[in-house]
Amino acid sequence: xxxxxxxxxxxxEVELRRGEETLWERCRACGELVFRRRxxxxxxxxxxxGAYFFLTAQERVVxxxxxxTFQDLxxxxxxxxxxxxxxxxxxxxxxxxxxxxxxxxDAVVVxxxxxxxxxxxxxxxxxxxxxxxxxxxxxxxxxxxxxxxxEAREPFLFVVASGGARxxxxxxxxxxxxxxxxxxxxxxxxxxxxIAVLTYPSTGGVMASLASLADFxxxxxxxxxxxxxxxxxxxxxxxxxxxxxxxxxxxxxxxxVDAVVPREGLKGExxxxxxxxxxxxxx
Amino acid sequence: xxxxxxxxxxxxxxxxxxxxxxxxxxELSQELEVLEQxxxxxxxxxxxxxxxxxxxxxxxxxxxxxxxxxxxxxxxxFYELRGDRLGGDDPALRGGVAxxxxxxxxxxxxxxxxxxxxxxxxxxxxxxPTGYRKAVRIMRxxxxxxxxxxxxxxxxxxxxxxxxxxxxxxGAIADCLATLLTLPVPxxxxxxxxxxxxxxxxxxxxxxxxxxxxxTYTVISPEGAAAILWKESSAAPQAAQALALSAARLRKLxxxxxxxxxxxxxxxxxxxxxxxALREALLGxxxxxxxxxxxxxxxxxxxxxxxxxxxxAKAKTG
Ligand SMILES: [Zn+2]
Numbered sequence: 007x008x009x010x011x012x013x014x015x016x017x018x019e020v021e022l023r024r025g026e027e028t029l030w031e032r033c034r035a036c037g038e039l040v041f042r043r044r045x046x047x048x049x050x051x052x053x054x055x056g057a058y059f060f061l062t063a064q065e066r067v068v069x070x071x072x073x074x075t076f077q078d079l080x081x082x083x084x085x086x087x088x089x090x091x092x093x094x095x096x097x098x099x100x101x102x103x104x105x106x107x108x109x110x111x112d113a114v115v116v117x118x119x120x121x122x123x124x125x126x127x128x129x130x131x132x133x134x135x136x137x138x139x140x141x142x143x144x145x146x147x148x149x150x151x152x153x154x155x156x157e158a159r160e161p162f163l164f165v166v167a168s169g170g171a172r173x174x175x176x177x178x179x180x181x182x183x184x185x186x187x188x189x190x191x192x193x194x195x196x197x198x199x200x201i202a203v204l205t206y207p208s209t210g211g212v213m214a215s216l217a218s219l220a221d222f223x224x225x226x227x228x229x230x231x232x233x234x235x236x237x238x239x240x241x242x243x244x245x246x247x248x249x250x251x252x253x254x255x256x257x258x259x260x261x262x263v264d265a266v267v268p269r270e271g272l273k274g275e276x277x278x279x280x281x282x283x284x285x286x287x288x289x
Numbered sequence: 290x291x292x293x294x295x296x297x298x299x300x301x302x303x304x305x306x307x308x309x310x311x312x313x314x315x316e317l318s319q320e321l322e323v324l325e326q327x328x329x330x331x332x333x334x335x336x337x338x339x340x341x342x343x344x345x346x347x348x349x350x351x352x353x354x355x356x357x358x359x360x361x362x363x364x365x366x367f368y369e370l371r372g373d374r375l376g377g378d379d380p381a382l383r384g385g386v387a388x389x390x391x392x393x394x395x396x397x398x399x400x401x402x403x404x405x406x407x408x409x410x411x412x413x414x415x416x417x418p419t420g421y422r423k424a425v426r427i428m429r430x431x432x433x434x435x436x437x438x439x440x441x442x443x444x445x446x447x448x449x450x451x452x453x454x455x456x457x458x459x460g461a462i463a464d465c466l467a468t469l470l471t472l473p474v475p476x477x478x479x480x481x482x483x484x485x486x487x488x489x490x491x492x493x494x495x496x497x498x499x500x501x502x503x504x505t506y507t508v509i510s511p512e513g514a515a516a517i518l519w520k521e522s523s524a525a526p527q528a529a530q531a532l533a534l535s536a537a538r539l540r541k542l543x544x545x546x547x548x549x550x551x552x553x554x555x556x557x558x559x560x561x562x563x564x565x566a567l568r569e570a571l572l573g574x575x576x577x578x579x580x581x582x583x584x585x586x587x588x589x590x591x592x593x594x595x596x597x598x599x600x601x602a603k604a605k606t607g
Binding site: 081082083084085086088089091092093094112141142143145146149171172173174175176177178179180181182183184185187188189190191209210211213214215216217218219232233234238239242243245247248251252260261262 | 447449450451453454455456457458459460462463464466467470471486487490491494506507508509513514517518519520524527528531532533534539542544590591594595596597598599600601602603604
């Protein structure tokens with residue numbers, strides 16, 4: 007398979023999807039009503055304007071893992087709300103709402119499966135769950151995923167969709183950065199490859215720890231990649247942000263990622279990389 | 290905030306009485322003693338009921354001991370190392386070698402600058418990627434030369450600016466963490482003032498983490514949390530309370546190994562005493578850590594960070 011490189015910056019806007027039950031979904035970029043099945047066939051890219059729709063963690067798994075091979079390894083954990091945190095709304099309520107919206111206990115899915123025939127262990131972040139933020143549960147699930155990869159000696163695939171550390175668990179969230187980095191070293195020690203796929207958004211504490219330490223780093227076209235969010239930068243420094251700032255192409259030209267890949271090419275690109283690591287010719 | 294005015298008035302009276310005694314040789318020492326006791330009492334009362342938001346103010350106090358001046362009080366013969374060897378040298382994150390007691394150590398610290406010009410250059414103590422790359426360089430040096438690493442943390446956070454993003458600040462922080470967590474020497478961190486988010490933990494993920502009594506350590510500034518979650522900046526005091534950022538609460542959460550008491554009223558009232566307390570605490574922990582074999586040290590560190598928060602993510606039954 008030829009490696010695809012899209013050098014043109016296609017500014018795809020990635021929109022937050024709501025409502026899973028309808029037959030149709032409205033593209034929030036161009037307003038077009040798209041038949042859900044048509045959207046799925048098109049990798050959740052608007053057929054009219056090319057905007058990328060947010061993928062749920064489950065949709066991401068379906069898009070990357072061979073049918074019938076996925077084994078869910080997510081631990082049955084949920085946050086205990088260690089700080090008894092409450093802002094305008096108690097954290098417990100936010101958790102419950104996110105759990106109802108996503109059907110998940112927290113912002114990540116962990117599993118094992120085959121990617122174009124290659125066994126992998128993967129962790130996929132769920133942005134709809136409090137912005138894909140990392141608290142104690144996400145930290146533990148990521149550690150668990152990497153430990154599974156070490157045990158099975160299978161490549162670890164981390165699909166990032168996270169705004170950063172979870173504010174509501176305070177320093178305990180911050181410390182998950184250290185936790186995930188510590189466990190990442192086990193992969194290195196055992197020679198287990200680690201591939202990160204950065205999507206919209208990959209920022210904050212997750213990006214300043216595990217997501218920045220992969221052996222191979224692919225960015226999905228249109229991804230937002232950085233540490234501080236654009237609004238924080240504008241407000242703190244008064245700086246004007248250059249065009250394309252923190253987007254996938256910007257990350258590529260600043261040496262942060264190895265490739266920018268359009269969504270429809272992601273699985274093929276990953277398969278190609280895994281072929282090389284296996285020493286087998288690419289299909 | 291405590292009523293500092295009442296304290297100031299009493300302080301002036303004490304000073305005046307001292308002058309009178311010195312100048313006039315008057316026999317007023319008993320009166321002086323009474324007055325000094327009252328002053329201490331008043332300070333204790335005022336500062337006993339500090340809110341977390343009050344502590345945020347103390348942690349940010351412009352006269353709080355920090356940076357090079359404090360490091361030089363805590364350590365002997367600090368020798369600064371400059372540059373990341375990759376094209377830059379950030380004044381906001383400094384380091385070098387020094388003596389602590391009879392032990393050579395490597396030192397890292399955030400710097401906010403002593404003069405206005407320095408303060409501008411340090412961007413309020415917010416490091417650029419080059420600062421974290423210099424930190425990695427000094428960590429590796431510590432590893433090679435078997436020097437324990439002592440890290441003095443005091444930053445509002447890594448610099449949130451275009452040049453920081455262009456230089457991959459996220460990757461620089463991640464590299465710092467990866468290096469620090471596998472360093473084959475004892476590592477010790479003390480949060481002096483503000484322990485702000487990723488910019489702090491990059492050099493704070495150590496074998497032992499200590500805090501000064503009025504320091505703060507937090508995932509986000511109270512102002513940031515107020516803006517994001519409360520949608521109003523005036524909620525910062527509530528956010529400070531909710532974030533559990535004080536030394537006392539973090540000690541209770543098991544995140545911090547020791548809290549170093551400050552002089553009543555804050556470290557800025559007696560930098561020398563603060564430095565002395567800090568030095569003693571560091572020496573004690575260093576001695577404990579130095580007695581461990583490297584393998585044991587690394588195993589303890591791994592288990593500390595591998596398991597952090599594990600009891601806060603509970604298994605759901607059914
Ligand atoms: Zn569209």
